[in-house]
Amino acid sequence: MTLHEVNILPREELKQQLFNCCGSTAWVNKMLRFFPMDDLVELLEDAEKQWYQCTEADWKEAFTHHPKIGDVDSLTKKFAATAQWAAGEQMTVGTASQQVIENLAAANDAYEKKFGYIFIVCATGKTAEEMLAILEQRLSGTLEEEIKTAMDEQNKITLLRLQKLTA
Incomplete structure (x- = not known):
């Protein structure tokens, strides 16, 4: 899937795809606010920034999805x-x-x-x-x-x- 294809996914499908990348509900909800993305660099920078703004409980939730x-x-x-x-x-x-x-x-x-x-x-x-x-x-x-x-x-x-x- 290209970034363009990810950008045009229905909201619930995009949410699931993001959740497959990181099992933190808070991180997914933060990330949803930034779509559509202009490029991969922006996606990765936003993903990292939002991850480090999550709480310890959010991080631990993500760990349970491995x-x-x-x-x-x-x-x-x-x-x-x-x-x-x-x-x-x-x-x-x-x-x-x-x-x-x-x-x-x-x-x-x-x-x-x-x-x-x-x-x-x-x-x-x-x-x-x-x-x-x-x-x-x-x-x-x-x-x-x-x-x-x-x-x-x-x-x-x-x-x-x-x-x-x-x-």
Whole structure:
């Protein structure tokens, strides 16, 4: 879909497409005010600006719209609307060893228990081993540090998905 095609979508369809890029209701509603967009640069700049103006609750809502890294069942069932994007973003997990997959699952659980939300990382271009190392390193952070990091990672994911949407 081109940016022009996105610009002329019916409002509810545009809302759903934006929600597929970022699962924060507040962010989507903020973004809807800026359409139509003149170009991709404007879209990405507005998306980032609006993301950082959201609240912690808005960020955490967006996090709930991601499957856990390596959770294939979750990817195919709960997240059907974004499964193709998420599968592409996490495609290297499918080639990881069973041990790495098990370690990811255990670290994901520890992360969620410590921080109260799932581990968010922009997985595009990262191997399962790299994501595991990032996850293990981030487990040692504070809640304050981690919400900022997760928020930044969500922003990267959103910007990539907006580019895919308008490609």
